[in-house]
Amino acid sequence: MVYGGKPSTGCKNCRRRKIKCDEQRPACAQCTSTDRVCPGYAHLFDLVLRDQTEAVTQKAQRKRRREPASARGAATAAEQGKTAAQSSGQPPEGNLPPSSAIATTATSGFSLPRSFQEPPEQRAVNAFITNYVLIPRHPYSRRGYLDCLLPLYQNTRHDSLLSLATAAMALAIEGGSPSTEHYRQLSRSYFGKALLKTSKAIRDPIESVKDETLMAVLLLSFYERVLATSEATQISGVHDTGAVALVKHRGKENGKSELSARLLLAVDHCIQTASPFAKTSADLDSLRPTTFDNAASRLTSLSARLSDLMAFANPLLRNFKEFPSHDQLMGILDFATSVEAQVSSWPSFVPADWAWRPSHSFDSLPSHERKLYVYNRRVDIYHDIWVANIWNSYRSAMLMIQYLILQTLAFLNPDPISPLGHRIVTAILKVQEMCDDICGTVPFNLGTKTYGGASDKAETKYPDDGIHKPSSDYRKSAAGLGGWFLMEPLKTAAKAICLREGQQDWILRQIERIQRIYTIRKPIEAAVADMPSPSCPGGR
Numbered sequence: 278m279v280y281g282g283k284p285s286t287g288c289k290n291c292r293r294r295k296i297k298c299d300e301q302r303p304a305c306a307q308c309t310s311t312d313r314v315c316p317g318y319a320h321l322f323d324l325v326l327r328d329q330t331e332a333v334t335q336k337a338q339r340k341r342r343r344e345p346a347s348a349r350g351a352a353t354a355a356e357q358g359k360t361a362a363q364s365s366g367q368p369p370e371g372n373l374p375p376s377s378a379i380a381t382t383a384t385s386g387f388s389l390p391r392s393f394q395e396p397p398e399q400r401a402v403n404a405f406i407t408n409y410v411l412i413p414r415h416p417y418s419r420r421g422y423l424d425c426l427l428p429l430y431q432n433t434r435h436d437s438l439l440s441l442a443t444a445a446m447a448l449a450i451e452g453g454s455p456s457t458e459h460y461r462q463l464s465r466s467y468f469g470k471a472l473l474k475t476s477k478a479i480r481d482p483i484e485s486v487k488d489e490t491l492m493a494v495l496l497l498s499f500y501e502r503v504l505a506t507s508e509a510t511q512i513s514g515v516h517d518t519g520a521v522a523l524v525k526h527r528g529k530e531n532g533k534s535e536l537s538a539r540l541l542l543a544v545d546h547c548i549q550t551a552s553p554f555a556k557t558s559a560d561l562d563s564l565r566p567t568t569f570d571n572a573a574s575r576l577t578s579l580s581a582r583l584s585d586l587m588a589f590a591n592p593l594l595r596n597f598k599e600f601p602s603h604d605q606l607m608g609i610l611d612f613a614t615s616v617e618a619q620v621s622s623w624p625s626f627v628p629a630d631w632a633w634r635p636s637h638s639f640d641s642l643p644s645h646e647r648k649l650y651v652y653n654r655r656v657d658i659y660h661d662i663w664v665a666n667i668w669n670s671y672r673s674a675m676l677m678i679q680y681l682i683l684q685t686l687a688f689l690n691p692d693p694i695s696p697l698g699h700r701i702v703t704a705i706l707k708v709q710e711m712c713d714d715i716c717g718t719v720p721f722n723l724g725t726k727t728y729g730g731a732s733d734k735a736e737t738k739y740p741d742d743g744i745h746k747p748s749s750d751y752r753k754s755a756a757g758l759g760g761w762f763l764m765e766p767l768k769t770a771a772k773a774i775c776l777r778e779g780q781q782d783w784i785l786r787q788i789e790r791i792q793r794i795y796t797i798r799k800p801i802e803a804a805v806a807d808m809p810s811p812s813c814p815g816g817r
Contacts, residue, residue, distance in 0.1 A: 289316045397451075397460060398444045398467065405447035406430075408731065408757045425539050426496075429489050438478055439489045441471040442496040449503045450731065457730075458796070461504070468500060491540050572627045573667050579623055580674050582616045586681065594684055601688060609685045617678045623671055631664050633657040636740040639720060650725050652783050656740050657717040662754050662762060665718045669766035672711040676769050679704045679711070683775075705775045712770040712780065719767075719787055722759035729794055731757040760791040767791075 285291075287298025288305050290313055299306050304315035410423050426443070433439045445467035452460035475493065478484040590609045593601045601609075636656045639647055647654075659665040682704045691697035724739040733756035739747040771784045791797070 288318055397463060398448060401447035401451040401460060402444055404451060408753055425492060425536050429492050433489060438471060438474040438493045441467050441474060442493040445471055446496050446500045449500050471497060488536055488540060575626055576623050576667060576671055579620050582619055583674050586612050586616045590681055606685050606688050613678055613682050620674050630660055633659050636742060638740045651720055652716040655717040656720045658721055658740050658742060661751060662722055662759055665721055666762040669715055669718055672715050673766050673769045676708060676711050679708045708773050708775055712773055712776055715766045715770045722755055722763045724755060726794060729796055760794050764791055
């Protein structure tokens with residue numbers, strides 16, 4: 278991911294002169310005081326979705342200069358072959374096919390000639406659609422943008438913005454296996470092309486309000502997270518901001534269809550996931566639906582209050598220069614109590630078949646092996662991994678609320694036998710309950726998987742209910758998505774300092790296991806440090 282730093286919002290003169298702009302309108306003070314004509318300010322879209330093609334090209338050129346001469350010669354020969362194929366009328370290898378032609382090539386036990394082999398980008402897109410989009414799931418668990426991808430993708434051109442963004446993301450995900458790491462470099466090429474088309478689309482009055490454009494921006498945001506997580510780089514968040522800007526630009530008139538409404542909820546969920554401590558946009562509040570068609574979208578709406586709470590409380594609790602006053606602390610506590618009541622009401626709205634059930638299928642494993650995959654003999658099974666993920670989103674939200682309550686109470690230092698002292702005990706018990714529930718989903722999401730990549734292997738054991746074996750759809754989705762779904766809940770649980778002995782170490786080992794599976798290079802300490810540390814008044 279090419280991150281050019283936080284964009285400047287000053288006028289063009291101040292940016293060129295590299296001085297601070299006060300951004301007054303219609304002309305800034307710097308230009309007025311020096312008798313210059315203030316040229317105005319860049320459009321919001323220009324700031325959040327800047328054209329990074331030049332930066333991507335420069336990065337590729339630097340890498341090319343570091344390559345051995347033999348490697349450069351091979352690449353040149355391949356490019357010449359591609360040019361020859363184009364001049365002969367044959368489609369060059371590496372071009373995406375029409376998006377409607379999504380099919381897996383059947384080899385039937387023989388090797389295809391090289392000229393007929395499926396190009397890597399088509400193979401990656403086919404695998405992504407098959408393994409992540411077409412997997413059956415509970416209808417009430419739909420809240421992400423991947424549910425909206427196929428209807429839009431099927432009718433788009435092979436060289437469209439949406440096709441390029443999909444290819445970039447699919448290649449990045451498929452490149453998570455050691456045998457396909459070279460896909461990551463190819464994904465950057467498609468990412469650069471998609472950025473160029475994005476820059477054009479958001480300036481077009483017709484293209485900028487299309488669902489395909491908003492979907493493409495969300496996919497680019499997903500791409501950024503995948504590469505940043507895998508390569509331990511910084512997430513710029515420009516595409517999340519760009520998605521919000523597009524939603525505002527589209528307005529209510531362009532968000533009346535069911536597909537558009539789902540994309541809005543997806544943007545809301547992405548913003549909360551990427552920046553849980555940032556205040557939600559008031560402009561999005563007016564665009565959100567007032568009714569909820571499923572339990573997943575209801576949780577997304579309730580969690581928006583949590584972002585507001587964090588944005589209100591963190592500046593006060595993290596101000597090392599000034600101790601928060603008693604009234605400020607009580608204000609935080611009252612706000613947290615209100616949000617807790619709303620979020621804790623969510624389980625009463627979930628369908629009956631979302632209830633998890635205990636499984637004893639791992640009891641047959643040797644004790645030393647079972648402890649690697651199971652904590653405290655807790656193995657829960659769910660309707661599917663999407664339902665388990667939504668439950669973990671609820672648990673993560675509850676944990677963050679309890680952490681904030683404990684941090685606030687640590688400042689207040691109440692008498693242990695007072696009502697506030699009792700609140701400490703209640704929060705600690707809730708933290709333990711939520712962490713136990715998250716740990717109980719680890720066998721369901723990961724099974725005994727330790728190998729790299731998103732593929733499923735027969736030797737991997739997944740829990741069952743004692744009657745039916747795990748379905749192929751469940752195994753496929755768990756192998757591909759299980760670890761990604763677990764990463765954030767486990768990181769949130771790992772910050773708890775009031776757990777029973779050994780539980781935090783077990784959680785950290787599971788995070789390390791996920792990092793090995795998906796070849797994530799970020800050190801475990803850095804991964805957990807992404808979350809603020811809670812306080813546990815009085816110890817345990």
